[in-house]
Amino acid sequence: MTDEKMIQTAINTIRTLSMDAVQQAKSGHPGTPMALAPLVYTIWNRVMRFDPQDPIWPNRDRFVLSNGHASMLLWSVLHLTRTQAVNAEYESLGHPSVSLEDIRHFRQLNSKAPGHPEYHWVSGVETTTGPLGQGIATSVGMGIAEKWLANRYNRPDFEIFNYNVYAVCGDGCLMEGVGSEAASLAGHLGLDNLCWIYDNNHITIEGQTRITFTEDVEARFLAYGWNVLRVGDANDIERIEHALDIFHKTKDRPTFIVLDSHIGYGSPNRQDTAAAHGEPLGDDEIRLAKKFYGWPEDAKFLVPDGVYDHFTAGVGARGAKARQQWTERFAAYRAKYSDCATEIEQMQRRELPTGWDRDLPVFPADPKGIAGRDASGKVLNVLAQNIPWFLGVSADLGPSNKTTLTFKGAGDLEADNPTGKNLHFGIREHAMAATVNGLSLSKLRAFGATFFIFSDYARPAIRLSALMELPTIFIFTHDAMGDGEDGPTHQPVEHLASLRAIPGLVTLRPGDANEVVEAYRYIMQLRHQPAVLVLSRQPLPTLDRSKYAPASGVARGAYVLADASRGNPEVILIASGSEVSLAIEAHEKLVGEGIRSRVVSMPSWDIFEHQTQEYQDRVLPPEVTARVAVEQASTFGWERYIGRSGRMIGMKTFGASAPLKELQRKFGFEPNRVVTAAKELLGRN
Ligand SMILES: Cc1ncc(C[n+]2csc(CCOP(=O)(O)OP(=O)(O)O)c2C)c(N)n1
Ligand SMILES: [Mg+2]
Numbered sequence: 001m002t003d004e005k006m007i008q009t010a011i012n013t014i015r016t017l018s019m020d021a022v023q024q025a026k027s028g029h030p031g032t033p034m035a036l037a038p039l040v041y042t043i044w045n046r047v048m049r050f051d052p053q054d055p056i057w058p059n060r061d062r063f064v065l066s067n068g069h070a071s072m073l074l075w076s077v078l079h080l081t082r083t084q085a086v087n088a089e090y091e092s093l094g095h096p097s098v099s100l101e102d103i104r105h106f107r108q109l110n111s112k113a114p115g116h117p118e119y120h121w122v123s124g125v126e127t128t129t130g131p132l133g134q135g136i137a138t139s140v141g142m143g144i145a146e147k148w149l150a151n152r153y154n155r156p157d158f159e160i161f162n163y164n165v166y167a168v169c170g171d172g173c174l175m176e177g178v179g180s181e182a183a184s185l186a187g188h189l190g191l192d193n194l195c196w197i198y199d200n201n202h203i204t205i206e207g208q209t210r211i212t213f214t215e216d217v218e219a220r221f222l223a224y225g226w227n228v229l230r231v232g233d234a235n236d237i238e239r240i241e242h243a244l245d246i247f248h249k250t251k252d253r254p255t256f257i258v259l260d261s262h263i264g265y266g267s268p269n270r271q272d273t274a275a276a277h278g279e280p281l282g283d284d285e286i287r288l289a290k291k292f293y294g295w296p297e298d299a300k301f302l303v304p305d306g307v308y309d310h311f312t313a314g315v316g317a318r319g320a321k322a323r324q325q326w327t328e329r330f331a332a333y334r335a336k337y338s339d340c341a342t343e344i345e346q347m348q349r350r351e352l353p354t355g356w357d358r359d360l361p362v363f364p365a366d367p368k369g370i371a372g373r374d375a376s377g378k379v380l381n382v383l384a385q386n387i388p389w390f391l392g393v394s395a396d397l398g399p400s401n402k403t404t405l406t407f408k409g410a411g412d413l414e415a416d417n418p419t420g421k422n423l424h425f426g427i428r429e430h431a432m433a434a435t436v437n438g439l440s441l442s443k444l445r446a447f448g449a450t451f452f453i454f455s456d457y458a459r460p461a462i463r464l465s466a467l468m469e470l471p472t473i474f475i476f477t478h479d480a481m482g483d484g485e486d487g488p489t490h491q492p493v494e495h496l497a498s499l500r501a502i503p504g505l506v507t508l509r510p511g512d513a514n515e516v517v518e519a520y521r522y523i524m525q526l527r528h529q530p531a532v533l534v535l536s537r538q539p540l541p542t543l544d545r546s547k548y549a550p551a552s553g554v555a556r557g558a559y560v561l562a563d564a565s566r567g568n569p570e571v572i573l574i575a576s577g578s579e580v581s582l583a584i585e586a587h588e589k590l591v592g593e594g595i596r597s598r599v600v601s602m603p604s605w606d607i608f609e610h611q612t613q614e615y616q617d618r619v620l621p622p623e624v625t626a627r628v629a630v631e632q633a634s635t636f637g638w639e640r641y642i643g644r645s646g647r648m649i650g651m652k653t654f655g656a657s658a659p660l661k662e663l664q665r666k667f668g669f670e671p672n673r674v675v676t677a678a679k680e681l682l683g684r685n
Contacts, residue, residue, distance in 0.1 A: 001306060006306060006307075006310050007041070007237070007310075008294075009304055009306070009307060009310075010041055010045070010080070010307050010310050010311065011037045011038050011041045011237075012037070012293045012294075012295055013076070013080060013302070013303055013304065013307050014033065014037035014040060014041060014072075014073065014076040014077065014080070015033065015034045015037045015265075015266065015289075015293065016290060016293070016295055016299075016302060017072065017075075017076045017079070017103055017301060017303070018030055018033035018034060018037075018072035018073065018076060019033075019034065019281055019286050019289065019290075020286070020300045020301050021072055021075070021103050021104070021106035021107075021113065021301075022072065022106065022280045022281070023280045023281065023282070023283065023286055024104060024106065024300075025106045025107040025108070025280075026280055027107060027115075027280065028069075028071075028072065028106060028107060028115065028278075028280065029069040029070055029071075029072070029277055029278050030072070030264070030276065030279075030280065030281055031203075031263035031264035031265075031267075031270065031271075031276025031277050032067060032069065032070035032073070032170065032199065032201075032263055032277070033070050033072045033073045033076070034263075034264055034265045034266055034267065034276070034289070035199065035201060035234055035261040035262055035263050035264065035265045036070060036073055036168065036199055036234065036259075036261065037073065037076075038234060038235050038236075038237050038240065039168065039197060039199075039234060039240055039259060039261075040073045040074075040076075040077055040168070041077075041237065042237045042240045042241050042244070043063065043166050043168075043197075043240075043244065044063070044077050044081065044311075044314075044315050045310070045311055045314035045315050046237075046241055046314065047061075047166075047241065047244050048060075048061040048063060048166065048315060048318075048319075049061045049163065049318060049319055049322040050063070050081075050315055050319045051316075051319030051320050051322065051323040052081040052082050052083040052084060052124075052311075052315065052316055052319060053084055053092075053316075053319075053320060053323075054084070054092070054323055055083050055084060055086060055097065055123050055124045056086055056090060056123075056348075057319075057323045057326070058161070058344065058348055058443075059160065059161055059162065059163050059322075059323075059326050060163060060319070060323075061163050061164045061165070061166065062126045062139070062142050062163065062164070062165040062166065063126060063166050063167075063168075064126055064127055064129065064135045064136070064138065064139045064142070064165065064166065064167040064168070065117055065129055065135060065167075065168050066129050066132070066133070066134070066135025066136040066139070066167050066168060066169040066170075066173045066179075066196075067129075067132070067135075067168060067169055067170035067172065067173060067199060068116040068117050068128075068129030068130035068131075068132075068135065069116065069130065069277075069278070070168075070170075071113070071114070071115065071116050071117050072103075072106065072113075073168075074117050074124075074125065075098050075102070075103055075106065075112075075113040075122075076103070077311075078097050078098040078122070078123075078124040078125075079096065079097075079098040079099065079100060079102075079103055080303070080307060080308060080311045081311045081312075081315055081316065082096055082308060082311070082312070082316075083096065083097045083098070083123065083124040084096060084097060084123065085097040085112075085123045086123045088120065088469075088528065090348070090349060097112060097122055097123040097124045098112045098113055098122060098124070099112070100301060100303070103301065104301055115130075116128070116129060116130035117129050117130070118467070118468075119441070119467075119468040119469075119470075120468055120469045120528075126142070126441060127139075127142075127437070127438070127441055127468065128464055128467055128468050131460050131464070132170070132172035132173050132175075132176050132179075133169075133172070133173045133174075133175075133176030133177070133178040133179040133182075134178065134434055134460065134461060134464055135167055135169065135173065136167045136169045136173050136179050136182060136183070136196055137178045137179060137181070137182035137430070137431045137434030137435060137438075137461070138434045138435065138437050138438040138441065138461075138464075139165050139167035139182075139194060139196070139438060140182040140183075140185060140186045140191065140194065140431065140434075140435050140438060141434065141435035141436060141437060141438015141439045141440075141441070141442070141446075142165045142194075142438040142439075142441060142442050143165045143186060143189075143191040143193050143194035143254070143438075144189065144191065144413070144418075144423070144435065144438070144439065145438065145439050145441075145442030145443075145444050146161055146162075146163055146164075146165065146193050146442070147189075147191065147193065147418035148391070148413070148418050148419060148444065149161040149442070149444075150162060150418070151418040151419040152340075152388070152389075152419050153340050153343075153344060155333070155336075155337060158329060158332070158333045158336075158337070159329075160326075160329070160330065160333060160344070163193070164193050164194075164195065164247075164248070165193055165194050165195070166195050166197065167194070167195070167196045167197070168196075168197050168199065169196055169197070169198055169199065170198070170199045170201070170204075171199075171200075171201070171202075171203070171204050171209050171213055172204060174198060174213075174217060175204075175212070175213055177430065178430040178431050178434060178460070178461075180220075181428035181430060181431035182428075182431040182434065182435065183196075183220075183221065183224050183226070183254075183256075184224050184426075184428070185425065185426065185428060185431060185435070186224075186226070186254045187221075187224035187225030187226050187253070187254060188224075188225065188415070189414070189415050190225070190252040190253055190254070190415040191254045192250055192251050192252055192253055192254060192255075193254075194254040194255070195244065195247045195254065195255045195256075195257065196254070196255070196256050196257070197257045197259055198217065198256065198257065198258050198259060199234075199259055199261050200217075200258050200259060200260050200261065201260075201261045201262065201263045201272075202272075203263045203272065203273070203274055203276070203277060204274070204277070205274055205277055205278060206274065207274045208274075217258070218230070218256075218258060221256040225253060225254075226253055226254050226255065226256040227246075227247075227250045227253045227254070227255045227256065228255075228256045228258070229243045229246060229247075229255065229256070229257045229258070230257070230258045230259075230260070231243050231257060231258070231259050231260070232260050233260065234259050234260060234261035234262070234265070235265070240257075240259070243255075243257045244257075252415070263276045263277060264276025264281075264289075266289045266292040266293055267281055267285055267288065267289040267292075268285075268288050268289070268292065269285055269288070270285060330344075343388055343389065347389050347443045347444070347445075348443055350443065350471065350527040350528075352387060352524060352525070353386065353387060353388070355386055356383070356386045356387050356524065357383075357386070357521060357524070358386060359382050359386070360379060360382055360383075360517050360520070360521065361375075361378050361379065361382065361513075361517060362514065362517070363375065363512075363513035363514050363517070363542045364542065365542055365543065365544035365545065365546070365547075366541065366542040367541050367542075368539060368541065369512065369513065369539045369540045369541040369542045369581075370513045370539055370540070370542060371402075371535075371536050371537060371538055371539045371540065372477070372479070372510060372513070372516055372535030372536035372537075372540060372577070372578075373400075373401060373402040373477040373478075373535045373536065373537060374402055374513075374539075375512075375513035375516040375517065375535075376402060376403070376475060376477075376516050376520075376533065376535050377402030377403065377404070379516060379517055379520045380392070380402075380403060380405065380447075380475075380520075381405055381406060381407050381410075383520065383524065384405045384407070384410065384421055385407055387445060387524075389443075389444050389445055390421075390444075390445040390446075391405075391413070391421040391422075391423065391439075391444060391445075391446055391447075392405070392421070392422070392423065392436075392446060392447040392448065392449065392473075392475075393422075393423035393424070393425050393432055393435070393436060393446070393447065393448045393449065394424075394425065394432075394448070394449040394450065395425045395426065395427055395428055395429045395432045395448070395449070395450045395454070396424070396425065396426055396427045397449065397450055397451060397477075398422065398424070398449070400451070400477065400478070400537075401449040401450065401451075401475060401477045402477070403447070403449040403475055404422055405421045405422050410422060412424060425448075429450050429454050429455075429457035429458045430457050430458055430460065430461060432448045432450070432458065433448050433458035433459075433460075433461030433462055433465075433472075433474065434460075434461040434464075435448075436448040436461075436465075436472050436473075436474075437461055437464060437465050437468065437470055437472055439472075440465070440470040440471060440472045441468070441470065445471065445473075445524075446472065446473070447472075447473035447474065447475050448472070448473075448474055448475070449474070449475040449476070449477070450476060451476065451477060451478040451483075451490065452476035452477065452478055452479045452480075452492045452495055452534055453478065453489070453490050453491065453492045453495070455474070455476050455492075455495055455499065455532070456495070458474070459498075462474060462499070462502065462505065462530065462532065463502055463505075465505070465530035466502050466503060466504040466505040466529070466530055467504075469504065469528040469529065470528075470530055471526045471527055471528065471529060471530060471531075472530040472531075473523055473530070473531050473533065474530070474531070474532045474533065475533050475535065476495075476532060476533065476534050476535065477535045477536070477537055478490065478492075478536075478537040479492065479509060479534045479535055479536050479537070479577055479578070479632075480492060480536070480577065480578060480632035480633060481632055481655050481660060481663045481664070481667070481669075482536050482537035482538040482578070482660060483537050484655075484657070484658055484659050484660040484662070484663045485657055485658065485659060486657065487655065487656060487657030488654035488655045488656060488657070491654070491655035492633065493633060493634050493651045493653075493654060493655065494633075494634045494636065495633070496509065496534065496631070496633040496634065497633065497634045497636040497637050499532050500605050500606065500637065501637075504529055504530075505529070505530055505531070505532060505606065506522075506523070506526065506529055506530070506531040506532070506604060506606045506607060507531070507532045507534065507604060507605070507606055508522070508523070508531060508532065508533050508534065508554070508603050508604045508607070509533075509534040509535075509576040509577040509603050509604070509631075510533075510535070510554065510577065510603045511540065511543075511561075511575065511576060511577055511578070511579075511580025511581065511601050511603060512540050512541065512542050512543050512551070512580065512581065513540070513542045514542065514543070514545060514551035515551045515554050515580075515601070515603055516533075516535065517551065518551045518552055518553075518554035518555060519533055519554055519603060519604075520533075521554075521555070522554060522555050522607070534577065536577060536578050538578070538660060540577075540578055540580075540581055541581045543561070543580075543581065543584065547562075548561050548562050548584070548599075549561050549562070553601065554601075554603050554604070554607075555607070556607065556608065556611050556615065556619075557602065557603065557604040557605065557606065557607030557608025557609070557610070557611060558574070558600050558601065558602035558603070558604070558605075558607075558608040558619055558620075559600065559601060559619060560598060560599070560600055560618075560619055561580070561584070561599045561600065561601040562584060562587050562597075562598065562599040563598045563599075564591070564596035564597060564598055565596070568596060569596050569597060569598035569621075569624055570595065570596045570597070570624065570626060570682060571590070571595060571596070571597050571598070571624070571626040571627070571628065571678045571681060571682055572597075572598045572599075572600055572620060572624055572626070572627045572628070573586060573587055573597060573598070573599045573600070573627075573628050573629075573630065573674060573678065574599075574600045574602050574620075574627060574628070574629040574630070574641055574642070575599070575600075575601065575602065575629065575630045575631060576601070576602050576603055576631050577603070577631070577632070578632060579630040579631055579632060579669065580599075580601045582630060582669060582670070582671055582674065583599045583601075583630055583674060584599055585671040586671040586672075586674035586675045586678070587599045589671060589672075589675050590675055590678055590679075593679075595678065595679070595682065595684065597678065598624075600619055600620065602641070605637075620641065625643055625645050625646070626645070626646070626678065626681040626682055627641065627642040627643065627645075627646035627647070627681075628642070628646065628647045628648075628649065628674055628677045628678050628681065629641060629642050629646065629647070629648045629649070629650070630648075630649040630650070630669065630674055631648075631649075631650050632650070632651060632667070632669055633650055633651055634650060634651055634652075635648040635650035635651065635652060638650065645681070646681070647677040647678075647680070647681060649668050649669065649673055649674060649677065651667065655667070
């Protein structure tokens with residue numbers, strides 16, 4: 001077979017595997033893989049430095065399929081390159097990441113070829129995609145991470161990090177706001193390691209894009225400061241390669257390649273129609289398309305002789321060589337710069353450096369206290385000095401979130417200072433969260449911050465961090481009615497409940513400064529779970545820990561903070577965040593009246609639910625049914641802890657614009673309300 005013929009065969013293998021898999025599954029998206037097979041072939045087999053034998057090699061080029069519905073592109077190429085599977089402990093499992101059997105079982109339970117690319121489920125997937133726009137936004141984080149890593153670790157004689165990030169996207173990704181936010185920032189930062197390829201096929205689900213999307217996309221990207229290129233024929237792999245070559249040579253700007261394509265290319269009755277997007281072609285149409293490709297019409301899931309070897313000779317050989325050279329370089333680097341090498345290795349395994357928690361503050365008892373956000377700011381500044389690769393972002397609220405790293409040398413991350421530890425995001429919460437995921441995927445330890453109310457603007461990416469099992473950290477301040485005068489637009493109500501509902505996400509709302517410290521201590525040790533830290537704007541009393549239980553109880557999600565003498569309570573007060581000190585006040589009053597009360601500080605439902613039943617029952621003895629929970633948030637879900645007979649002092653409406661004290665009175669967040677509720681439950685009024 002000539003080279004030319006082999007290339008076409010390899011491309012058509014991607015196409016036909018995609019068509020067959022969708023047909024077999026009776027669901028999926030055949031048209032885009034048929035159109036983009038030449039692009040994916042070119043990026044992978046001609047350009048990318050990726051070693052299928054070691055899909056987590058730190059300096060590999062990254063490939064993001066932001067139009068995740070075209071997942072068969074990825075399953076085909078991971079299969080044909082014989083990319084190896086790796087587990088969560090970063091060990092190679094000795095079998096392929098995606099087998100032909102998996103492809104035959106596309107979209108079926110347990111298949112390694114699920115409906116959309118899933119990061120922690122299939123090795124070789126760099127980020128989970130499917131919600132349109134997320135992939136490209138996340139790729140910006142990957143680009144920032146590469147810059148940061150290169151600038152911190154490269155030495156004149158050692159290029160340890162010099163990888164590129166390729167992201168493929170469709171009309172949907174570019175319509176979504178998150179894509180625009182991220183593109184704007186990438187242009188501002190001049191990320192010349194980032195290349196987006198836009199599948200300009202004029203088709204989305206409802207038909208031609210002209211019904212909704214008539215803007216000049218190229219002009220938009222030019223305005224963002226990107227280098228914009230166009231390849232007029234998605235089948236012209238020489239032109240595609242040429243455009244990618246220009247990307248490699250372009251400095252100080254990201255590259256945007258507009259690729260004109262035909263969805264369902266080769267299908268005589270489906271090409272260029274919306275039907276090609278999300279419906280199986282049907283057996284007859286598949287035959288016609290296969291005929292068009294010069295493929296055996298009745299063959300299914302066919303990988304012709306020579307195709308695997310063709311990928312081995314292309315990406316396989318190039319990746320193996322690049323990785324081997326890198327490994328040798330890294331060994332020499334280790335000999336010369338052992339501290340840096342150790343950092344890189346620890347980071348790759350998501351370990352923490354020794355001494356990561358030294359000098360964490362201990363806050364003395366203080367009735368006036370300190371705001372959660374201020375305590376957090378102090379902790380962050382210690383952690384970021386102890387952990388070199390710990391860094392963060394706020395979406396233009398750094399001074400309010402108190403997330404700015406102020407120690408000497410922290411610096412601002414800008415195009416001309418890529419090792420700064422303070423990233424600035426502007427007012428782009430959604431892209432910030434996706435980008436922080438991209439930093440996490442690149443093994444940096446990263447946080448993003450905004451007001452709790454605007455977690456709504458970041459939520460899709462928070463959800464993905466949980467789905468991907470990434471240790472991303474979200475810091476949300478102004479957690480309730482603390483910024484009273486700003487009014488109900490700024491007062492979160494349903495946010496805690498909605499974040500608690502995300503599987504795998506650890507939500508923590510600490511009750512005083514020492515609980516903030518312990519919350520960070522817990523969060524920093526997570527390797528495969530994201531965390532949300534919900535912090536107060538206003539000062540909270542720092543509890544006297546010689547009188548009450550130590551704040552280390554935070555690590556168990558909920559703990560007995562204050563107890564009835566002899567430990568047999570008749571009523572339990574449960575609280576989080578700013579309501580913990582309120583519960584303590586109520587407790588003291590109840591005790592003064594001879595009522596055996598217990599206070600449970602409950603910063604995290606998620607953590608508590610992972611404790612043994614025995615511990616949970618010790619904290620909340622089932623026989624004590626008189627329970628009052630108090631939290632400045634939606635009451636939704638609290639029944640699980642207060643039971644049918646308990647009382648909840650929470651929010652059932654939106655808040656209001658007024659000074660905090662008045663709001664506390666209006667909405668019942670006062671010790672006497674708690675006392676009254678407790679006494680009513682006990683029939684002691
Ligand atoms: C955030 C989000 N909204 C909606 C969808 C549902 N959806 C999946 S693909 C698609 C159309 C995408 O069009 P385009 O990106 O042009 O992809 P093409 O059909 O050209 O491959 C839609 C609306 C989604 N996956 N994500
Ligand atoms: Mg489209």
